[in-house]
Amino acid sequence: MEQFVGAKRLKPLNDFIFKKIFGENTDKDLLIGFLNSIVSFRIEDIEVREEKLTKESLVEKQGILDIKAITSKKEKINVEVQLLNQYNMVHRTLFYWSKLYTENFKSGQNFKELSKTITINLLGFEMLELESYRSTFHLYEDTEKCMLTDLLEIHFIELPKFDKIENKDYSNPLHRWLLFLKEDVPTEELEVLRGMDGLINKADNKLNYLSADDEVKREYELREKHLSDEKTRIEGAKEESENLTISIIKLLNKGMDIEKIAKTLSVSVEKVSNIINKLND
16 A cells, blocks of 8 residues: 555544554454454454444444454454543443343353453553553452453553553564554654554555545544544533532531532432542542
8 A cells, every 4th residue: 555645644543543444354454463462362364343434423422433353263352442531431341342242142042152252442541540551351250360261351451551651662562553553653753663563564554545535534523523522521521520529518518418408509319419428438
């Protein structure tokens, strides 16, 4: 694929662009290379479930532009970029993992036919109280730490933690991919990555091609606007919640009971109780 010069580089972590780069069977070697930098086993081949993107899916509140694929050994894999902290990532992850795990499983089938299901989340925020930027979860027995099964595998890659690593390891394939995915990767560094890694060279050529495509850019801008609006909504809700909490604390300090606080602030007693319970945790 020829390299396009002059077009502004679109953000690779915009989930629409990420899906265009990694979510097509014609370039499935890019997804295989990226996944092999994350999982502990070797993926030889994969089939991407290609889904037609519509204008509605780019702007819907619940629109999820993830990548679903199945390996030649029937492992199911889901990859999602989530740059905004909606404060529900763990529950959300388990919900979508369970849907993929049981997908197409019919009543009467042998439960042994259920396949290993892997979820990989690239996060634009810090979520876990762990130092490492990457974490992997399975099902373990509490005391003996014995794995019950490897059918469940969940990965979180916290990009802000990766950014804090002072000396990135160019010999580490995942480091190379995450550097490529950075919006502001320096040109000189990108050239080094392209020279070291043929798949990143191909991915960057594809990104350059996408960045020069007018229709792709229109769809990209739609998605960027939606993500910006969603960020504003989340931040507004967070600020409103913080202001409500401050008001409740002030009224509690005045000796007001829960029912009267709820009436004064025009909110439900349940909401006031939930906030007070969180304050006491």
